[in-house]
Amino acid sequence: MVELKSAAEIARMRVTGEFVANVLAELRDRARIGVNLLELEAHVRERIRERGAVSCYWDYSPSFGRGPFRNTVCLSVNDAVLHGLPFDYALRDGDVLTADLAVGIDGWVADSATTVIVGTPAPADSRLVRATEEALEAAISVALPGNRIGDISAAIAGVAHAYGYPVNTEFGGHGLGRTMHEDPHIPNHGRPGRGYTLRPGLTIAIEPWFARTTDRIITDPDGWTIRSADGSRTAHSEHTVAITEAGPQVLTRAA
Known part of the structure; x- marks a missing residue:
């Protein structure tokens, strides 16, 4: 069920x-080079504790994962792109790192990712x-x-295809x-004018992610970390966005 939010x-x-x-x-x-993923996880955990926030990932147990997830941030390196389980790994020169963070404060959630x-x-x-990012x-x-989910999906796929990247759905x-997860689902490929109609008060996470040369994925033995099936590098960008009469409002930009 889709829940529309008030301005407040x-x-x-x-x-x-x-x-x-x-x-x-x-x-x-x-x-930076030499920094361990576990150090980054520890930093996020402390920041959440200081703020009195709640991690949406801690104890997260969806059907597709080997739950519960016992970290506060997803950290995915190189060919890993989603749900990266932080582990004992020191970053190297040229590594591609995606951090995906979802947190609740006073009962309200926001979700964002950056590479x-x-x-x-x-x-x-x-x-x-x-x-x-584009x-x-x-x-x-x-x-x-008045636009539809398919318009968002088609916009994402259009950029991917312009760059020559395949799209996983x-x-x-x-x-x-x-x-952290409510209706509707927003695939990264779709047809304009199709799907759920966007209405003021709808809040969504838009998250294009691409692998360089494949649209297929595999999951690590840890049951969480999702990688490109061919080992090609990946990237992921995400914002929480509110649909309003005045246009889209990005809720996860730094003040």
């Missing part, structure tokens, strides 16, 4: 969104990251009342608000 409720989600954005900005700054290249970026990796902005631009965006 969206404002409360924005508070959470700004916290998520600020923590992700801190992770981008801390993601950063550690040290010296390879041009092909920078291009991949840029494609997900796809996210293209999707946000059509998140307007198994995991995509979703509604959120009181919980």
